[in-house]
Amino acid sequence: MELRGMTVVTGMVQLALGLTGVSGFALGRSGPLVLAPLLCILGFSIYRNAALLCSDHWGMAALAIVLLVILSQHLHSFLRLSVFPLCRKLCVLLSVMLTWGVCAALVKWGHVHLTSIAQILSTERVLNDTFIRSMNTMNSSNILSSNHIVPWLYFPLPASALPLLSGKSIAAGVAGGLSASVSSTAVYVVAARLLKAPVPPAHACNRGLCVDGLGSLITGLMGAPVGLCSSVPNACVIGLNQSGSRSTVQLAGVFLFILGVSPQLAQILCSVPLAIHGAVLCVTYTIAIATGITYFQHADVDSGRNIFNIGFTMFMSLALPRWFTLHSGFIQTGSPSVDVLLQSLLTLPVFFVGVLAFFLELTVSGTLSERGLLRRQGTNKIQSLADQQQGYSHSPDSVYDPPPLFIKLLELRGLRTVPFCACRTPNVEVVTVTVPEMSNLLGERDAGVNIT
Known part of the structure; x- marks a missing residue:
């Protein structure tokens, strides 16, 4: 119940930031020296989780990574066929399917033992059923069976009880909403950069956060324990398949809706081994890091101001959240809600780097050329060199209408x-x-x- 309450509060924070235009206002004043550390830390912050998933079976993870690299980067070097563009567009799907098939064959023959999300959920269900059997003194027909049949079609209904909005759930929801908003804004920038489009204007960023907030509200009311946020791997796949459009996103939404109303199909996807998930994260999040590095070319990287800002921001954004994670009892203000809020915010590298980079960029003096910015001729508007050097001197409103x-x-x-x-x-x-x-x-x- 508290997790659902946290999800609802997260959606309310995202929706508030989108409706008030705070996120778009901040993005419009973020130059290359704010976006570069943000995107780099966005990629670096997941490496521990990706390595943990790959450690389930490093062989299968290595196979998936090799297939991803070959299909997306090396295939055109030795294959001059018309099928190559299709293979590149489907490089992630083909890599997952091929590795998944190899894993299924090896598991069937008893050579390897792999863990999947479906197995984890099944184990937890069996443990819960065992607990119910030991504690329930009623008729055995009322006891849930762990061997229940998963239907092919089931439309989810709203949860019977309202989410629990306790002090801790509200504090965790506020922290999650702020972090998700910063992460979603960074994903918008990554997608635009990979598509060679201008940085999203304020109104486009605000609309995206509003949709994320509405999605989190709906998921919380429907009973889901997690909220909605723009996906980093989905945006970074654009850098691998070199294709992306609005119709692609719409088609993906239709497929997700089908999976949401078909528990059987969702269970099939949950049977993908964790090592394959880790391999996909290892490859896709590197695109976010590389995209952030490309923004450094638009600023004066030899400037002492920029050297300090970049180094201090990135190091502190990795070191301090790690320290606060290891010392969870350090923050004791006397109010449990405030403790949860501060502990949640200070252990999130993405939120930390966004705030710190934005603060140093605005407070440390420097010229426009040092910061990778320029002033439009005849106006007082500031434009990023990243957009100007790609030929986007005009307004990007028509691109994001x-x-x-x-x-x-x-x-x-x-x-x-x-x-x-x-x-x-x-x-x-x-x-x-x-x-x-x-x-x-x-x-x-x-x-x-x-x-x-």
């Missing part, structure tokens, strides 16, 4: 200001400039014609 139906929805009179004012595309003001000299020349030319 929502579908026409959604635009009409946001243009309704009741929704123009509250609550979706930060999610609407700003109106472009057309300025007409009158040049007196041209008018004079035109008058003189007309006068000359009349004279002759």
